[in-house]
Amino acid sequence: MGTIAVLGAGKIGEALLSGLISGGRSPEDLLFTERHPERAAELEARYGITGVTVREAAQRADLLVVAVKPQDIDPVLADLAPVLRPQSLVVSLCAGLPTSLFERKLPSGTPVVRVMPNTPMLVGEAMSAVSAGKYAGPEHVKAVTELLSCVGKVVEVPESQQDAVTALSGSGPAYFFYLVEAMIDAGILLGLPRAVAERLIVQSAVGAAKMLDEGESHPVLLREAVTSPGGTTINAIRELEKHGVRAALIAAIEAARDRSAELGRAHED
Numbered sequence: 001m002g003t004i005a006v007l008g009a010g011k012i013g014e015a016l017l018s019g020l021i022s023g024g025r026s027p028e029d030l031l032f033t034e035r036h037p038e039r040a041a042e043l044e045a046r047y048g049i050t051g052v053t054v055r056e057a058a059q060r061a062d063l064l065v066v067a068v069k070p071q072d073i074d075p076v077l078a079d080l081a082p083v084l085r086p087q088s089l090v091v092s093l094c095a096g097l098p099t100s101l102f103e104r105k106l107p108s109g110t111p112v113v114r115v116m117p118n119t120p121m122l123v124g125e126a127m128s129a130v131s132a133g134k135y136a137g138p139e140h141v142k143a144v145t146e147l148l149s150c151v152g153k154v155v156e157v158p159e160s161q162q163d164a165v166t167a168l169s170g171s172g173p174a175y176f177f178y179l180v181e182a183m184i185d186a187g188i189l190l191g192l193p194r195a196v197a198e199r200l201i202v203q204s205a206v207g208a209a210k211m212l213d214e215g216e217s218h219p220v221l222l223r224e225a226v227t228s229p230g231g232t233t234i235n236a237i238r239e240l241e242k243h244g245v246r247a248a249l250i251a252a253i254e255a256a257r258d259r260s261a262e263l264g265r266a267h268e269d
């Protein structure tokens with residue numbers, strides 16, 4: 001894949017640019033568009049990449065990554081449609097937006113791949129799920145998969161599963177950060193200095209994530225191994241069950257899925 005342009009270099013757009021550079025891609029092969037000049041200058045200084053207009057991005061890039069908020073998509077597609085080259089591949093990171101929206105607004109036959117990544121892209125540990133649009137072939141999915149493999153793991157899913165993926169892994173890091181935040185608060189309640197509580201919890205999260213990633217044991221068995229008979233952990237688990245934490249997580253993820261579907265419906269014709 002030659003030149004890549006990120007349209008909308010906010011949090012996830014910057015995570016992708018930064019991850020690609022850390023993964024060895026030359027800043028000269030990366031372009032971005034941003035609507036605030038001061039934000040563009042900041043990114044140029046930080047990464048040595050070039051801020052351009054949508055027209056220039058369309059002329060120079062082989063792959064265009066759309067990373068604006070779903071609510072901001074209409075003007076971006078209106079700017080892109082008249083200048084997009086036929087051979088360009090469009091990749092959408094936008095939650096909820098179906099590939100059919102891009103196919104309807106961009107020149108007929110434009111290959112579109114929908115991707116749901118997540119912010120651990122910044123540290124090369126993204127989880128991305130890709131789905132091909134109507135005009136995207138296996139070669140397009142392969143190109144996007146190769147690109148995203150530089151910044152983490154990639155799976156291909158049917159597009160009908162993308163709202164669920166968005167709720168699970170797209171938003172997923174936020175749930176873990178929220179849990180860590182709450183556990184640090186508990187440490188403070190128990191009288192630990194904040195720095196100590198942070199260190200204890202972050203390292204516990206890193207260790208638990210590594211054990212899960214090794215994949216040799218199911219999460220239930222890993223949790224049971226911590227839960228000694230008549231010990232401390234079971235008292236905590238009883239409180240989690242009493243407060244409905246499992247049901248709350250399931251309901252939270254279902255609500256995120258519903259919001260993703262709603263964002264898509266807002267762009268139906």
Ligand SMILES: NC(=O)C1=CN([C@@H]2O[C@H](COP(=O)(O)OP(=O)(O)OC[C@H]3O[C@@H](n4cnc5c(N)ncnc54)[C@H](OP(=O)(O)O)[C@@H]3O)[C@@H](O)[C@H]2O)C=CC1
Binds near residue numbers: 011036096116
């Ligand atoms: N954050 C995340 O963890 C994830 C986000 N996503 C998806 O990525 C997309 C971006 O999300 P996120 O990065 O969080 O949002 P941000 O608001 O941080 O980033 C969007 C960026 O696009 C800019 N922008 C808006 N319109 C234009 C335009 N016409 N031309 C150029 N730039 C423009 C915004 O500028 P301004 O500041 O002026 O609004 C902003 O910098 C969303 O669709 C989201 O669903 C997907 C997976 C994970």
Ligand SMILES: O=C(O)[C@@H]1CCC=N1
Binds near residue numbers: 166170171
């Ligand atoms: O909150 C959001 O809408 C985006 C999509 C997934 C993660 N962040």
